[in-house]
Amino acid sequence: MKNFKITLLSLFVLLSLMGCDSFVDVKTPSSQLTGVTVFEDRTTANAALIDIYSKLRDTGLLAGLTTGSSVSLGLYADELTYYGTTDDNISFIFNNSMQSTTSIASQLWNESYHQIYCANAVIYGCENSTGLSTADKNQFIGEALFVRALVHFYLLNLYGDVPYITTTDYEVNRLVNRMPTAQVYTAIIADLEQAVALLPEAYIVPNRVRPNRSTAMALLARTYLYNGNWAQASNAASAVLNNAEYVWETDIDKVFLKDCTATIWQFYPKLEGNNADEGSVFVFQTGPPPFIGLRAELYNSFANDDLRKSHWIASVTDGSNTWYHANKYKQNTNTGTSAEYSIVFRLSEQYLIRAEARARQGELINAKQDLNTVRSLAGLPNTTATTEAEIIDAVQQERRYELFTEYGHRFFDLKRNGTLNTVLPIVKLGWNNTDAHWPIPETELSANPNISQNPGY
Secondary structure, X not given: OOOOOOOHHHHHHHHHXXXXXXXXXXXXXXXXXXXXXXXXXXXXXXXXXXXXXXXXXXXXXXXXOOOOHHXXXXXXXXXEEEOOOXXXXXXXXXXXXXXXXXXXXXXXXXXXXXXXXXXXXXXXXXXXXXXXXXXXXXXXXXXHHHHHHHHHHHHHHHHOOEOOOOOXXXXXXXXXOOEOHHHHHHXXXXXXXXXXXXXXXXXXXXXXXXXXXXXXXXXXXXHHHHXXXXXXXXXXXXXXXXXOOOOOOOOHHHOXXXXXXXXXXXXXXXXXXXXXXXXXXXXXXXXXXXXXXXXXXXXXXXXXXXXXXXXXXXXXXXXXXXXEEEOOOXXXXXXXOOOOOEEEEEHHHHHXXXXXXXXHOOOHHHHHHHHHHHXXXXXXXXXXXXXXXXXXXXXXXXXXXXXXXXXXXXXHHHHHOOOHHHHHHHHOOOOOHHHHOOOOOHHHHHHXXXXXXXXXX
């Protein structure tokens, strides 16, 4: 990606795609370059997509920094403890005290819908282009459909029923309604199925920083799982796991390196020598932690012989107190040559998706095999679970230990399994059942009379 040259024209156009505060505020650009010129040339169309991945990496729910889901939902659930100031926006997340006027709720909403708007601009531009080849159109549209589905997936699971935006038309978007969850899942699946059909299996650039067919299939497997489509989830995960492009990594210390063979899709750092933003957020050298730390309860819940406890968690002590931090990403400075990228999709999740989907269909032997594959990486013996219920519970526990501090998996798992309001009141003061959904921003409610607020706000 660093070798792509962006012309002054493309920079001008990319700027026209930026700067809107809310998707309801995105009006027709004053320059028609967005629809006419950018997508007549492969270089500038490609640059528009690269800009979207930069936005995903740096802002919104997939960002590796403080407001992204790895931090915000780790704090909102039972993975992280907050040590920052009480007037920081993150404290409202940690204390589950957000309101519709809390700026971070509107920030993440607006940034996410802006990313969706940009994806829609790429889809529209490529569909109407006369200068792009069919192969380039398919590639760019497939990637944009994947992005649109991905961001809507996170919005749905955080805010509940949400509008599914498929156009850049301001007049259409400004009065949209919240769609029922089932309809949103249907739209996500339709976008992903089309992306799978359009994207090639081969990555178009090195280091797996642009999504391929298997990336879209991996999100499709997750979506089917969340939606209770067990057979489809199992089949989609199998399509990824059977791809010879990916090789299971048996060295736990290599899983979060940029060249890991089990990585499906990851973000390229902003600059060469930079590493995953998660390292700079999670890693600290002295106590007490300046911002966040891993909950001691989570650390203590790991089995002592679990390699993830000793390799993916680090401790810091002042002689009297001990604090813990996620240590999956170990680099928190520029290293000259980048060693770690932010990994969004990896094989472990696909094994756990298939294990759960198989167990829920009664395929217990195969489910245990998938579960044991993940356990073997952690140096653990095969599971002792035997019944369907036991295996499903074992998979949920394994997901907690394998996917901690990664893009909100823990919070979403508690929510989709109906245990959110059982587990979180034990560790979070003042937790209410209505906290399962974040508030719709007040600015959105004021701008669109068709948007309603979530209960409890």
